[in-house]
Amino acid sequence: MTVFETIAESGPLLRDAVRSGNLRVLASMLGPAFRGLIRHRGRNEDSTPVQLGYRAHFDWRYARSEPAMARLYEAAKTSQWNARTDLHWSIDVDPLSVEHPIIPDEIMPIARHPLFLKLTAAEKGKQRSALLAWMLSQFLHGEQGALFAAAQVTEAVPWLDAKLYGSTQVVDEGRHVEVFHTYLTQKLEKLYEINDNLYVVIDALMTDGRWDLKFLGMQIMIEGLALGAFGFLRGATGEPLLRQILTNVIADEARHVHYGVLALSKFYASEISERERREREDWAFEVAVLLRNRFLAGEFYDEHWAHAMPRAEWNQLVLDSGMMSIFRHTMFKRIVPNLKRIGLLSDRVRGRYASLGLLEYENGPAATELTAQDLLEDR
Ligand SMILES: [Fe+2]
Ligand SMILES: [Fe+2]
Numbered sequence: 564m565t566v567f568e569t570i571a572e573s574g575p576l577l578r579d580a581v582r583s584g585n586l587r588v589l590a591s592m593l594g595p596a597f598r599g600l601i602r603h604r605g606r607n608e609d610s611t612p613v614q615l616g617y618r619a620h621f622d623w624r625y626a627r628s629e630p631a632m633a634r635l636y637e638a639a640k641t642s643q644w645n646a647r648t649d650l651h652w653s654i655d656v657d658p659l660s661v662e663h664p665i666i667p668d669e670i671m672p673i674a675r676h677p678l679f680l681k682l683t684a685a686e687k688g689k690q691r692s693a694l695l696a697w698m699l700s701q702f703l704h705g706e707q708g709a710l711f712a713a714a715q716v717t718e719a720v721p722w723l724d725a726k727l728y729g730s731t732q733v734v735d736e737g738r739h740v741e742v743f744h745t746y747l748t749q750k751l752e753k754l755y756e757i758n759d760n761l762y763v764v765i766d767a768l769m770t771d772g773r774w775d776l777k778f779l780g781m782q783i784m785i786e787g788l789a790l791g792a793f794g795f796l797r798g799a800t801g802e803p804l805l806r807q808i809l810t811n812v813i814a815d816e817a818r819h820v821h822y823g824v825l826a827l828s829k830f831y832a833s834e835i836s837e838r839e840r841r842e843r844e845d846w847a848f849e850v851a852v853l854l855r856n857r858f859l860a861g862e863f864y865d866e867h868w869a870h871a872m873p874r875a876e877w878n879q880l881v882l883d884s885g886m887m888s889i890f891r892h893t894m895f896k897r898i899v900p901n902l903k904r905i906g907l908l909s910d911r912v913r914g915r916y917a918s919l920g921l922l923e924y925e926n927g928p929a930a931t932e933l934t935a936q937d938l939l940e941d942r
Pocket of ligand 1: 739
């Protein structure tokens, strides 16, 4: 089997890219897919060097031309919080608790499976704690990607107001890395490695030279999805410290997605050709597929269920589970309306989103219409 065939088998992304016939998208995803799905970069190593190639953009006129971004910058300055002193780290967290489950069994994809039902109460506690650690570990790795992406777009974006706003996002993302890492290591005492699909998305947007793809991949896709996932988890857990963390992080992320929608609506409406717009549309779809795949919880399966069932059976179980459909719903309802708003949901790709069951969200509110309170209340 050639390397190319192996990659094509490794994930639906290249199969879909081949089907859509967009070779430019294929070419731009090939390196990241090879590194993530074949070489498993980011796993089994302490650090991963990534070669970057993009242009920073100096602005010597300092024109304050973007009032909506300037407003976000002001809001960001007055909404800063200190991860060490503003959260109640003294709260005692028992991730294995039987009396107060850290997450409800119903959000475990395997909750109704006879093998899970047979477990003792203590074993179920271990499974809940491990699945939560897996989810939060992926959030942590996503936050590290967001920290770097925020720094990159701050350099590369052409408008001064966007650079000023970007400087606050860098601080926000640093704080998010801090809170998730602290919770995982001090409260759950467990850290999972990065999921291959998530690695591919982060690698792709980091290494691409086009600044708008960094925005599209991070601010619209990964952060949109994270917003949905944070809201879902906040509603599901009764653990007060985790709820506090998620409440604070959601308020920050709401600004980040808003910023991405503002920047890309302006850029895609006036500064790219129709061919370039189509390419972005295809790229966004490939990323949507990868993000959907990352929620198969493969690393959790490897540790807890690989001895009991083949991976294909696990994947099907997760895809069919009630938890997965609620999760998909909350995540993609924060992405699809934003794609529509920035002009990347034309009739040529609507069918592809429909085939993934994601089109139902297209008429929901975009990030620019939502407040942090709306997001906390899952509106
Ligand atoms: Fe973040
Ligand atoms: Fe963010």
